[in-house]
Amino acid sequence: MKEKILIFGPCAVESEQQLAEIVAGKCILPDFFGQIIFRGGVWKPRTSPQTFQGIGDKALPWLKNAGQKMGYPVATEVANTQHIQACVEAGVDYCWIGARTSVNPILVQELADYWQQIPREQLPKGILVKNPMAQDVALWMGAVERLQTLGVPIWAIHRGINHKACWGMAFEFRQKKHDIPMLLDPSHISGDAQMVAQLAQQAMDLDYDGLMIEVHPHPTEALSDAKQQITMNQLQTLLNTLIVRTTNTPNKSMLELREQIDEIDDELWNLLVKRLELSRQIGKIKKENNEPILQVNRLDNIIQQRIEWGKKHQLPSGFVEQMMHLIHEQSVEEQM
Numbered sequence: 001m002k003e004k005i006l007i008f009g010p011c012a013v014e015s016e017q018q019l020a021e022i023v024a025g026k027c028i029l030p031d032f033f034g035q036i037i038f039r040g041g042v043w044k045p046r047t048s049p050q051t052f053q054g055i056g057d058k059a060l061p062w063l064k065n066a067g068q069k070m071g072y073p074v075a076t077e078v079a080n081t082q083h084i085q086a087c088v089e090a091g092v093d094y095c096w097i098g099a100r101t102s103v104n105p106i107l108v109q110e111l112a113d114y115w116q117q118i119p120r121e122q123l124p125k126g127i128l129v130k131n132p133m134a135q136d137v138a139l140w141m142g143a144v145e146r147l148q149t150l151g152v153p154i155w156a157i158h159r160g161i162n163h164k165a166c167w168g169m170a171f172e173f174r175q176k177k178h179d180i181p182m183l184l185d186p187s188h189i190s191g192d193a194q195m196v197a198q199l200a201q202q203a204m205d206l207d208y209d210g211l212m213i214e215v216h217p218h219p220t221e222a223l224s225d226a227k228q229q230i231t232m233n234q235l236q237t238l239l240n241t242l243i244v245r246t247t248n249t250p251n252k253s254m255l256e257l258r259e260q261i262d263e264i265d266d267e268l269w270n271l272l273v274k275r276l277e278l279s280r281q282i283g284k285i286k287k288e289n290n291e292p293i294l295q296v297n298r299l300d301n302i303i304q305q306r307i308e309w310g311k312k313h314q315l316p317s318g319f320v321e322q323m324m325h326l327i328h329e330q331s332v333e334e335q336m
């Protein structure tokens with residue numbers, strides 16, 4: 001079984017006392033975790049300036065010290081070059097780039113350039129890149145590529161957007177970048193402590209390489225992300241019940257089913273080709289008759305009809321709508 005990565009710790013370092021309580025609440029970690037890292041944010045990119053912004057540089061030695069007591073390397077979020085410098089001075093082992101930074105290529109490049117000019121032995125042991133606050137897989141991959149030249153391990157963290165998982169974005173990332181380990185951050189994806197365990201299991205079901213989970217000794221009193229942090233006890237329960245999956249060589253019945261799927265895909269694509277051919281013919285008629293290509297009433301009709309039909313076949317409306325838009329968009333392109 002491929003070993004998994006676990007990153008756990010508070011959203012934000014709040015005090016030495018808070019970290020001491022986490023250290024005291026020690027977890028017994030299942031042996032399928034090959035790598036364990038203690039996290040804590042010290043510069044928090046909060047939406048509102050009226051909220052807790054993090055302790056700042058002063059908290060890095062506290063973080064490091066807590067990690068040492070548990071025997072784990074530590075990680076924090078960096079968003080500018082002063083943060084990197086402070087991490088170098090405090091001996092922070094891993095850094096991550098948050099969702100509000102990975103969205104900005106100029107900033108990511110600035111961080112990459114800064115790391116490029118510091119001595120190799122002072123580089124982080126690894127850099128993690130959260131998905132940007134925009135559903136744009138190319139932007140996320142671009143951020144990773146800007147850092148890959150550093151020669152340290154680069155990992156991706158799927159944290160969703162505004163408490164939506166946006167799974168497709170992470171699947172596409174993994175399909176295009178096999179060599180980058182992908183971790184799931186169930187805390188930020190859900191924004192809800194009750195959902196963390198279920199999402200962590202889904203990550204294992206989807207063969208993610210690891211998890212980043214926020215823990216706090218008293219979640220309801222947390223100064224940031226209070227709703228989503230779990231206690232060390234809850235983390236222990238989560239880890240005890242987590243089931244790791246392994247990919248086997250497909251058996252006969254799976255191979256047969258996959259063969260049928262491939263046949264259906266062939267049929268689907270043949271039908272799509274036929275549909276587009278009809279569209280092109282309609283396009284010619286529209287042109288001859290001096291009619292617009294996009295006819296919103298017609299679009300609305302076909303989508304509503306399909307949604308209604310889909311409901312009878314237990315298909316989610318969102319899925320039907322997206323598929324119809326995709327097919328229709330291509331028809332319009334052909335007609336243009």
Ligand code: PEP
Pocket residue numbers: 011012041045077097098099100130159188
């Ligand atoms: C965090 O991990 O606490 C954090 C701020 O992450 P994100 O960039 O995913 O919001």
Ligand code: MN
Pocket residue numbers: 011012188214224225
């Ligand atoms: Mn957080």
